[in-house]
Amino acid sequence: MRRSRSSSFRSLLRRQAPAPLGGIERTVDSRQVQVVDGDTFRYGPERVRLRGIDTPELSEPGGQAARLRLEESLRHGPVHIVPHGRDVYDRVVADVFIDGENVAEMLRREGYAKPGS
Numbered sequence: 812m813r814r815s816r817s818s819s820f821r822s823l824l825r826r827q828a829p830a831p832l833g834g835i836e837r838t839v840d841s842r843q844v845q846v847v848d849g850d851t852f853r854y855g856p857e858r859v860r861l862r863g864i865d866t867p868e869l870s871e872p873g874g875q876a877a878r879l880r881l882e883e884s885l886r887h888g889p890v891h892i893v894p895h896g897r898d899v900y901d902r903v904v905a906d907v908f909i910d911g912e913n914v915a916e917m918l919r920r921e922g923y924a925k926p927g928s
Contacts, residue, residue, distance in 0.1 A: 834903075838891045849877025849923055850915070851902065852885065854892070860902040862895055864915035865928035877923040884914055 845853040849866030852859050866877035891908040898904050907914045918924065 834894050834896075836891075836893045838889045841886050841888060841890050844885055844890055846878055846882040846885065849874060849881050849918070852881065854890075858900075858902040859892060859907065860898055860900075860904050861915040861918070862904050862906050863913075864919050864923075865925045866918065866923050867925055873923065877918065880918060880921065880923055881914070884909055884917060 839854060843854060844859075847853060847858065848869050850861045850864055861881075866881075867874040869875060869878060885907075887909050889909075892903075893906040893908070894903050895906065896904050
């Protein structure tokens with residue numbers, strides 16, 4: 812039995828769409844993430860908030876620089892996400908690693924954290 816083109820196309824889309832995190836630790840391709848701001852990115856339907864850091868909002872001084880730095884760091888390899896729960900905005904709060912390095916710690920060390928956070 813031959814599959815229709817639309818059926819094959821839908822099947823291909825299902826295979827390529829990122830699966831929701833659902834609290835499960837996983838490593839994802841960096842091309843599957845989209846940075847929102849300096850401490851949040853999207854992976855499929857999920858918004859992922861870096862645990863342990865608060866960066867300036869995009870409208871605040873340093874906010875755009877923090878976003879660009881997070882974007883740059885996430886492009887350096889597979890993104891390892893270790894969920895720890897959800898916040899009040901229903902974002903997945905997670906430790907995120909690139910090449911074994913904690914991204915939040917790297918951003919803090921480089922001066923992207925808000926003072927006092």
